[in-house]
Amino acid sequence: MEVKQVRLIYFSPTGTTQKVLENIAKGMNCENIEHVNLTLPEGARQKIQTFSDELVIIGAPVYGGRLPADAINRFKQIKANKTMAIPIVVYGNREFEDALLELKNLAAELGFNPVADGAFIGEHSFATKDVPIANGRPDSLDIQKAIDFGAKIKEKITALKSCDAQMDLKIPGRFPYEGGVRSMVVSPVTREDICTVCGLCASVCPTEAISINGKVVTKTELCIRCSSCIKNCPTGARIWEDSAMKNIASWLNENCSIRKEPMLFGIDE
Ligand SMILES: Cc1cc2nc3c(=O)[nH]c(=O)nc-3n(C[C@H](O)[C@H](O)[C@H](O)COP(=O)(O)O)c2cc1C
Ligand code: SF4
Ligand code: SF4
Known part of the structure:
Protein backbone atom coordinates (compact mmCIF):
# COMPACT_ATOMS: atom_id res chain seq x y z
CA MET A 1 0.00 0.00 0.00
CA TYR A 177 -6.17 -0.50 33.40
CA GLU A 178 -4.81 0.71 36.70
CA GLY A 179 -3.38 4.00 37.95
CA GLY A 180 -4.63 7.35 36.69
CA VAL A 181 -3.90 10.85 37.93
CA ARG A 182 -4.21 11.59 41.62
CA SER A 183 -7.11 13.92 42.22
CA MET A 184 -5.63 17.25 43.37
CA VAL A 185 -7.41 20.60 43.28
CA VAL A 186 -4.39 22.80 42.61
CA SER A 187 -3.27 25.16 39.88
CA PRO A 188 -0.23 27.31 39.13
CA VAL A 189 -0.24 30.80 40.60
CA THR A 190 0.69 34.11 38.96
CA ARG A 191 3.46 36.37 40.19
CA GLU A 192 1.69 39.68 39.64
CA ASP A 193 4.93 41.66 40.09
CA ILE A 194 6.28 40.27 36.78
CA CYS A 195 3.03 39.44 34.92
CA THR A 196 2.40 41.77 31.95
CA VAL A 197 -1.22 40.54 31.58
CA CYS A 198 -0.42 39.54 27.97
CA GLY A 199 -3.04 36.75 28.06
CA LEU A 200 -0.84 34.05 26.51
CA CYS A 201 -1.45 31.69 29.44
CA ALA A 202 -5.23 31.90 28.90
CA SER A 203 -4.85 31.23 25.18
CA VAL A 204 -2.85 28.00 25.69
CA CYS A 205 -4.91 26.48 28.52
CA PRO A 206 -6.65 23.27 27.31
CA THR A 207 -9.49 23.52 29.81
CA GLU A 208 -10.37 27.25 29.84
CA ALA A 209 -9.24 27.42 33.45
CA ILE A 210 -7.65 30.85 32.93
CA SER A 211 -9.34 34.15 32.15
CA ILE A 212 -8.01 37.69 32.07
CA ASN A 213 -9.92 40.31 34.01
CA GLY A 214 -7.41 43.10 34.55
CA LYS A 215 -5.26 40.30 35.98
CA VAL A 216 -4.91 36.54 35.53
CA VAL A 217 -7.77 34.63 37.15
CA THR A 218 -7.54 30.81 37.44
CA LYS A 219 -10.44 28.45 38.10
CA THR A 220 -8.43 25.93 40.09
CA GLU A 221 -11.10 23.23 39.84
CA LEU A 222 -10.65 23.11 36.02
CA CYS A 223 -6.85 22.79 36.12
CA ILE A 224 -5.41 19.46 34.87
CA ARG A 225 -1.83 20.43 35.91
CA CYS A 226 -0.61 20.23 32.30
CA SER A 227 1.80 23.17 32.96
CA SER A 228 1.27 24.69 29.52
CA CYS A 229 0.63 28.14 31.06
CA ILE A 230 3.93 27.90 32.95
CA LYS A 231 6.04 26.75 30.00
CA ASN A 232 4.51 29.35 27.67
CA CYS A 233 4.62 32.39 29.96
CA PRO A 234 7.17 34.82 28.45
CA THR A 235 8.11 36.41 31.80
CA GLY A 236 8.19 33.35 34.07
CA ALA A 237 5.23 34.70 36.05
CA ARG A 238 3.29 31.40 36.19
CA ILE A 239 4.72 29.03 38.77
CA TRP A 240 3.87 26.06 40.96
CA GLU A 241 3.75 27.30 44.53
CA ASP A 242 1.80 24.38 46.00
CA SER A 243 4.04 22.34 48.33
CA ALA A 244 2.60 18.94 47.25
CA MET A 245 3.38 19.76 43.60
CA LYS A 246 6.89 20.87 44.53
CA ASN A 247 7.40 17.61 46.44
CA ILE A 248 6.25 15.54 43.46
CA ALA A 249 8.69 17.39 41.18
CA SER A 250 11.58 16.86 43.66
CA TRP A 251 10.73 13.16 43.97
CA LEU A 252 10.70 12.76 40.18
CA ASN A 253 13.96 14.66 39.92
CA GLU A 254 15.62 12.36 42.46
CA ASN A 255 14.11 9.04 41.35
CA CYS A 256 13.64 9.28 37.59
CA SER A 257 16.97 10.67 36.46
CA ILE A 258 18.23 7.51 34.69
CA ARG A 259 17.64 8.06 31.02
CA LYS A 260 14.93 5.89 29.45
CA GLU A 261 14.81 5.19 25.73
CA PRO A 262 11.85 5.08 23.35
CA MET A 263 10.14 1.68 23.06
CA LEU A 264 8.83 0.75 19.63
CA PHE A 265 6.38 -2.01 18.71
CA GLY A 266 5.36 -3.50 15.37
CA ILE A 267 8.63 -2.96 13.46
CA ASP A 268 11.92 -4.89 13.32
CA GLU A 269 14.45 -2.80 15.25
C1 LIG B 1 -0.91 15.40 35.58
C2 LIG B 1 0.30 14.79 34.94
C3 LIG B 1 0.62 13.46 35.18
C4 LIG B 1 1.77 12.89 34.59
N1 LIG B 1 2.03 11.56 34.80
C5 LIG B 1 3.14 11.01 34.26
C6 LIG B 1 3.44 9.62 34.46
O1 LIG B 1 2.65 8.86 35.03
N2 LIG B 1 4.62 9.13 33.99
C7 LIG B 1 5.52 9.94 33.35
O2 LIG B 1 6.61 9.46 33.03
N3 LIG B 1 5.23 11.24 33.05
C8 LIG B 1 4.05 11.78 33.49
N4 LIG B 1 3.75 13.09 33.21
C9 LIG B 1 4.64 13.87 32.32
C10 LIG B 1 4.14 13.92 30.87
O3 LIG B 1 3.72 12.65 30.42
C11 LIG B 1 5.28 14.41 29.95
O4 LIG B 1 5.82 15.59 30.44
C12 LIG B 1 4.87 14.59 28.50
O5 LIG B 1 6.06 14.80 27.76
C13 LIG B 1 3.94 15.79 28.30
O6 LIG B 1 3.46 15.77 26.98
P1 LIG B 1 3.05 17.11 26.16
O7 LIG B 1 4.31 17.92 26.02
O8 LIG B 1 2.59 16.58 24.86
O9 LIG B 1 2.02 17.81 26.97
C14 LIG B 1 2.60 13.69 33.76
C15 LIG B 1 2.25 15.03 33.51
C16 LIG B 1 1.12 15.57 34.08
C17 LIG B 1 0.75 16.99 33.77
S1 SF4 C 1 1.44 34.50 30.08
FE1 SF4 C 1 2.56 35.17 31.92
S2 SF4 C 1 2.86 37.37 31.64
FE2 SF4 C 1 1.24 36.75 30.20
S3 SF4 C 1 -0.67 37.05 31.33
FE3 SF4 C 1 -0.07 34.95 31.68
S4 SF4 C 1 1.11 34.97 33.59
FE4 SF4 C 1 0.99 37.10 32.86
S1 SF4 D 1 -1.65 24.01 34.29
FE1 SF4 D 1 -2.72 23.65 32.33
S2 SF4 D 1 -4.87 23.35 32.87
FE2 SF4 D 1 -3.84 24.31 34.66
S3 SF4 D 1 -4.20 26.48 34.38
FE3 SF4 D 1 -2.19 26.02 33.45
S4 SF4 D 1 -2.65 25.63 31.27
FE4 SF4 D 1 -4.60 25.53 32.38
Whole structure:
Protein backbone atom coordinates (compact mmCIF):
# COMPACT_ATOMS: atom_id res chain seq x y z
CA MET A 1 0.00 0.00 0.00
CA GLU A 2 1.08 3.54 -0.68
CA VAL A 3 0.90 6.18 2.09
CA LYS A 4 -0.73 9.12 0.27
CA GLN A 5 -1.68 11.27 3.23
CA VAL A 6 -0.55 11.36 6.88
CA ARG A 7 -2.72 12.95 9.55
CA LEU A 8 -1.29 13.83 12.95
CA ILE A 9 -4.02 13.86 15.62
CA TYR A 10 -2.89 14.87 19.08
CA PHE A 11 -3.48 16.28 22.51
CA SER A 12 -0.21 17.93 23.58
CA PRO A 13 -0.32 20.77 26.13
CA THR A 14 3.46 21.31 26.32
CA GLY A 15 4.25 20.27 22.74
CA THR A 16 6.50 17.21 23.27
CA THR A 17 3.94 14.75 21.86
CA GLN A 18 3.41 17.01 18.84
CA LYS A 19 7.19 17.12 18.22
CA VAL A 20 7.51 13.32 18.32
CA LEU A 21 4.59 12.86 15.90
CA GLU A 22 6.01 15.44 13.48
CA ASN A 23 9.32 13.60 13.34
CA ILE A 24 7.75 10.17 12.81
CA ALA A 25 5.88 11.75 9.88
CA LYS A 26 9.13 13.30 8.64
CA GLY A 27 10.64 9.79 8.43
CA MET A 28 7.77 8.75 6.16
CA ASN A 29 8.77 11.37 3.63
CA CYS A 30 5.18 11.97 2.57
CA GLU A 31 4.19 15.30 0.98
CA ASN A 32 0.69 15.53 2.45
CA ILE A 33 0.83 15.99 6.20
CA GLU A 34 -2.19 17.44 8.00
CA HIS A 35 -2.25 18.49 11.67
CA VAL A 36 -5.34 17.99 13.84
CA ASN A 37 -4.34 19.58 17.13
CA LEU A 38 -7.03 18.77 19.70
CA THR A 39 -5.27 20.37 22.67
CA LEU A 40 -7.27 23.57 23.00
CA PRO A 41 -10.92 23.68 24.13
CA GLU A 42 -12.26 23.80 20.55
CA GLY A 43 -10.56 20.41 20.08
CA ALA A 44 -13.18 18.96 22.40
CA ARG A 45 -15.93 20.11 20.02
CA GLN A 46 -14.34 18.87 16.78
CA LYS A 47 -15.81 15.88 14.92
CA ILE A 48 -13.25 14.07 12.76
CA GLN A 49 -13.71 11.49 10.00
CA THR A 50 -10.68 9.54 8.80
CA PHE A 51 -10.44 7.37 5.70
CA SER A 52 -9.02 4.03 4.64
CA ASP A 53 -6.48 5.54 2.22
CA GLU A 54 -4.67 7.63 4.84
CA LEU A 55 -2.42 6.96 7.83
CA VAL A 56 -3.09 8.57 11.20
CA ILE A 57 -0.44 9.07 13.86
CA ILE A 58 -2.40 9.60 17.07
CA GLY A 59 -0.62 10.79 20.20
CA ALA A 60 -1.10 11.88 23.80
CA PRO A 61 1.00 12.34 26.92
CA VAL A 62 0.94 9.92 29.85
CA TYR A 63 -0.79 11.21 32.98
CA GLY A 64 -0.54 8.90 36.01
CA GLY A 65 0.33 5.93 33.80
CA ARG A 66 -2.85 6.42 31.75
CA LEU A 67 -4.22 8.68 29.02
CA PRO A 68 -5.40 12.14 30.14
CA ALA A 69 -9.22 12.21 30.41
CA ASP A 70 -9.30 15.25 28.09
CA ALA A 71 -7.36 13.37 25.42
CA ILE A 72 -9.81 10.44 25.61
CA ASN A 73 -12.83 12.76 25.34
CA ARG A 74 -11.38 14.50 22.30
CA PHE A 75 -10.30 11.25 20.59
CA LYS A 76 -13.78 9.79 21.08
CA GLN A 77 -15.06 12.31 18.49
CA ILE A 78 -13.06 10.53 15.78
CA LYS A 79 -14.70 8.07 13.42
CA ALA A 80 -12.25 5.88 11.53
CA ASN A 81 -12.89 3.43 8.74
CA LYS A 82 -10.14 0.78 8.89
CA THR A 83 -7.69 3.68 8.83
CA MET A 84 -4.16 2.55 9.63
CA ALA A 85 -2.93 4.19 12.80
CA ILE A 86 0.25 4.58 14.83
CA PRO A 87 -0.68 5.15 18.51
CA ILE A 88 2.07 7.05 20.36
CA VAL A 89 2.39 8.06 24.00
CA VAL A 90 4.98 10.45 25.40
CA TYR A 91 5.97 10.28 29.06
CA GLY A 92 8.24 12.18 31.42
CA ASN A 93 10.89 9.49 32.04
CA ARG A 94 9.03 7.87 34.96
CA GLU A 95 6.84 5.12 33.37
CA PHE A 96 4.10 4.83 30.76
CA GLU A 97 2.41 1.88 32.49
CA ASP A 98 -1.01 1.19 30.86
CA ALA A 99 -1.22 4.30 28.68
CA LEU A 100 0.01 2.82 25.39
CA LEU A 101 -2.22 -0.25 25.69
CA GLU A 102 -5.12 2.08 26.49
CA LEU A 103 -4.43 4.22 23.40
CA LYS A 104 -4.02 1.18 21.14
CA ASN A 105 -7.33 -0.29 22.38
CA LEU A 106 -9.11 3.06 22.09
CA ALA A 107 -7.82 3.46 18.53
CA ALA A 108 -9.16 0.00 17.64
CA GLU A 109 -12.58 0.86 19.20
CA LEU A 110 -12.72 4.02 17.07
CA GLY A 111 -12.29 1.93 13.90
CA PHE A 112 -8.55 2.29 13.39
CA ASN A 113 -6.19 -0.54 12.49
CA PRO A 114 -3.06 0.01 14.64
CA VAL A 115 0.01 -1.07 12.63
CA ALA A 116 2.83 0.00 15.00
CA ASP A 117 3.06 1.74 18.39
CA GLY A 118 5.61 3.71 20.35
CA ALA A 119 6.32 5.19 23.76
CA PHE A 120 8.70 8.16 23.65
CA ILE A 121 10.12 10.40 26.37
CA GLY A 122 9.39 14.12 26.71
CA GLU A 123 10.42 16.77 29.22
CA HIS A 124 8.23 16.30 32.27
CA SER A 125 5.41 18.82 32.60
CA PHE A 126 6.48 19.50 36.20
CA ALA A 127 10.17 20.03 35.32
CA THR A 128 11.86 23.40 35.68
CA LYS A 129 15.40 24.61 35.11
CA ASP A 130 16.15 24.13 38.80
CA VAL A 131 14.31 20.80 39.12
CA PRO A 132 15.05 19.04 35.82
CA ILE A 133 13.16 15.87 34.81
CA ALA A 134 14.03 14.72 31.29
CA ASN A 135 14.68 18.37 30.35
CA GLY A 136 15.10 19.03 26.64
CA ARG A 137 13.57 15.73 25.55
CA PRO A 138 12.75 14.69 22.93
CA ASP A 139 16.40 15.53 22.13
CA SER A 140 18.38 14.89 18.95
CA LEU A 141 18.72 11.14 19.71
CA ASP A 142 14.96 10.79 20.29
CA ILE A 143 14.24 12.76 17.13
CA GLN A 144 16.47 10.48 15.07
CA LYS A 145 14.68 7.44 16.56
CA ALA A 146 11.33 8.96 15.64
CA ILE A 147 12.49 9.63 12.06
CA ASP A 148 13.89 6.07 11.68
CA PHE A 149 10.66 4.65 13.17
CA GLY A 150 8.64 6.58 10.56
CA ALA A 151 10.83 5.22 7.75
CA LYS A 152 10.37 1.62 8.98
CA ILE A 153 6.61 2.04 9.31
CA LYS A 154 6.50 3.29 5.74
CA GLU A 155 8.41 0.17 4.59
CA LYS A 156 6.00 -2.04 6.53
CA ILE A 157 2.91 -0.38 5.05
CA THR A 158 4.33 -0.42 1.52
CA ALA A 159 4.60 -4.22 1.83
CA LEU A 160 0.93 -4.58 2.94
CA LYS A 161 -1.78 -5.65 0.48
CA SER A 162 -4.65 -3.84 2.22
CA CYS A 163 -5.34 -1.45 5.10
CA ASP A 164 -7.24 -4.08 7.10
CA ALA A 165 -4.36 -6.59 7.25
CA GLN A 166 -4.50 -7.73 10.89
CA MET A 167 -1.57 -6.83 13.12
CA ASP A 168 -0.68 -8.72 16.26
CA LEU A 169 0.90 -6.01 18.41
CA LYS A 170 1.89 -7.05 21.92
CA ILE A 171 1.84 -3.87 24.01
CA PRO A 172 2.86 -3.89 27.69
CA GLY A 173 0.18 -2.85 30.17
CA ARG A 174 -2.57 -4.22 32.39
CA PHE A 175 -6.23 -4.64 31.57
CA PRO A 176 -8.39 -3.59 33.40
CA TYR A 177 -6.17 -0.50 33.40
CA GLU A 178 -4.81 0.71 36.70
CA GLY A 179 -3.38 4.00 37.95
CA GLY A 180 -4.63 7.35 36.69
CA VAL A 181 -3.90 10.85 37.93
CA ARG A 182 -4.21 11.59 41.62
CA SER A 183 -7.11 13.92 42.22
CA MET A 184 -5.63 17.25 43.37
CA VAL A 185 -7.41 20.60 43.28
CA VAL A 186 -4.39 22.80 42.61
CA SER A 187 -3.27 25.16 39.88
CA PRO A 188 -0.23 27.31 39.13
CA VAL A 189 -0.24 30.80 40.60
CA THR A 190 0.69 34.11 38.96
CA ARG A 191 3.46 36.37 40.19
CA GLU A 192 1.69 39.68 39.64
CA ASP A 193 4.93 41.66 40.09
CA ILE A 194 6.28 40.27 36.78
CA CYS A 195 3.03 39.44 34.92
CA THR A 196 2.40 41.77 31.95
CA VAL A 197 -1.22 40.54 31.58
CA CYS A 198 -0.42 39.54 27.97
CA GLY A 199 -3.04 36.75 28.06
CA LEU A 200 -0.84 34.05 26.51
CA CYS A 201 -1.45 31.69 29.44
CA ALA A 202 -5.23 31.90 28.90
CA SER A 203 -4.85 31.23 25.18
CA VAL A 204 -2.85 28.00 25.69
CA CYS A 205 -4.91 26.48 28.52
CA PRO A 206 -6.65 23.27 27.31
CA THR A 207 -9.49 23.52 29.81
CA GLU A 208 -10.37 27.25 29.84
CA ALA A 209 -9.24 27.42 33.45
CA ILE A 210 -7.65 30.85 32.93
CA SER A 211 -9.34 34.15 32.15
CA ILE A 212 -8.01 37.69 32.07
CA ASN A 213 -9.92 40.31 34.01
CA GLY A 214 -7.41 43.10 34.55
CA LYS A 215 -5.26 40.30 35.98
CA VAL A 216 -4.91 36.54 35.53
CA VAL A 217 -7.77 34.63 37.15
CA THR A 218 -7.54 30.81 37.44
CA LYS A 219 -10.44 28.45 38.10
CA THR A 220 -8.43 25.93 40.09
CA GLU A 221 -11.10 23.23 39.84
CA LEU A 222 -10.65 23.11 36.02
CA CYS A 223 -6.85 22.79 36.12
CA ILE A 224 -5.41 19.46 34.87
CA ARG A 225 -1.83 20.43 35.91
CA CYS A 226 -0.61 20.23 32.30
CA SER A 227 1.80 23.17 32.96
CA SER A 228 1.27 24.69 29.52
CA CYS A 229 0.63 28.14 31.06
CA ILE A 230 3.93 27.90 32.95
CA LYS A 231 6.04 26.75 30.00
CA ASN A 232 4.51 29.35 27.67
CA CYS A 233 4.62 32.39 29.96
CA PRO A 234 7.17 34.82 28.45
CA THR A 235 8.11 36.41 31.80
CA GLY A 236 8.19 33.35 34.07
CA ALA A 237 5.23 34.70 36.05
CA ARG A 238 3.29 31.40 36.19
CA ILE A 239 4.72 29.03 38.77
CA TRP A 240 3.87 26.06 40.96
CA GLU A 241 3.75 27.30 44.53
CA ASP A 242 1.80 24.38 46.00
CA SER A 243 4.04 22.34 48.33
CA ALA A 244 2.60 18.94 47.25
CA MET A 245 3.38 19.76 43.60
CA LYS A 246 6.89 20.87 44.53
CA ASN A 247 7.40 17.61 46.44
CA ILE A 248 6.25 15.54 43.46
CA ALA A 249 8.69 17.39 41.18
CA SER A 250 11.58 16.86 43.66
CA TRP A 251 10.73 13.16 43.97
CA LEU A 252 10.70 12.76 40.18
CA ASN A 253 13.96 14.66 39.92
CA GLU A 254 15.62 12.36 42.46
CA ASN A 255 14.11 9.04 41.35
CA CYS A 256 13.64 9.28 37.59
CA SER A 257 16.97 10.67 36.46
CA ILE A 258 18.23 7.51 34.69
CA ARG A 259 17.64 8.06 31.02
CA LYS A 260 14.93 5.89 29.45
CA GLU A 261 14.81 5.19 25.73
CA PRO A 262 11.85 5.08 23.35
CA MET A 263 10.14 1.68 23.06
CA LEU A 264 8.83 0.75 19.63
CA PHE A 265 6.38 -2.01 18.71
CA GLY A 266 5.36 -3.50 15.37
CA ILE A 267 8.63 -2.96 13.46
CA ASP A 268 11.92 -4.89 13.32
CA GLU A 269 14.45 -2.80 15.25
C1 LIG B 1 -0.91 15.40 35.58
C2 LIG B 1 0.30 14.79 34.94
C3 LIG B 1 0.62 13.46 35.18
C4 LIG B 1 1.77 12.89 34.59
N1 LIG B 1 2.03 11.56 34.80
C5 LIG B 1 3.14 11.01 34.26
C6 LIG B 1 3.44 9.62 34.46
O1 LIG B 1 2.65 8.86 35.03
N2 LIG B 1 4.62 9.13 33.99
C7 LIG B 1 5.52 9.94 33.35
O2 LIG B 1 6.61 9.46 33.03
N3 LIG B 1 5.23 11.24 33.05
C8 LIG B 1 4.05 11.78 33.49
N4 LIG B 1 3.75 13.09 33.21
C9 LIG B 1 4.64 13.87 32.32
C10 LIG B 1 4.14 13.92 30.87
O3 LIG B 1 3.72 12.65 30.42
C11 LIG B 1 5.28 14.41 29.95
O4 LIG B 1 5.82 15.59 30.44
C12 LIG B 1 4.87 14.59 28.50
O5 LIG B 1 6.06 14.80 27.76
C13 LIG B 1 3.94 15.79 28.30
O6 LIG B 1 3.46 15.77 26.98
P1 LIG B 1 3.05 17.11 26.16
O7 LIG B 1 4.31 17.92 26.02
O8 LIG B 1 2.59 16.58 24.86
O9 LIG B 1 2.02 17.81 26.97
C14 LIG B 1 2.60 13.69 33.76
C15 LIG B 1 2.25 15.03 33.51
C16 LIG B 1 1.12 15.57 34.08
C17 LIG B 1 0.75 16.99 33.77
S1 SF4 C 1 1.44 34.50 30.08
FE1 SF4 C 1 2.56 35.17 31.92
S2 SF4 C 1 2.86 37.37 31.64
FE2 SF4 C 1 1.24 36.75 30.20
S3 SF4 C 1 -0.67 37.05 31.33
FE3 SF4 C 1 -0.07 34.95 31.68
S4 SF4 C 1 1.11 34.97 33.59
FE4 SF4 C 1 0.99 37.10 32.86
S1 SF4 D 1 -4.20 26.48 34.38
FE1 SF4 D 1 -3.84 24.31 34.66
S2 SF4 D 1 -4.87 23.35 32.87
FE2 SF4 D 1 -4.60 25.53 32.38
S3 SF4 D 1 -2.65 25.63 31.27
FE3 SF4 D 1 -2.19 26.02 33.45
S4 SF4 D 1 -1.65 24.01 34.29
FE4 SF4 D 1 -2.72 23.65 32.33
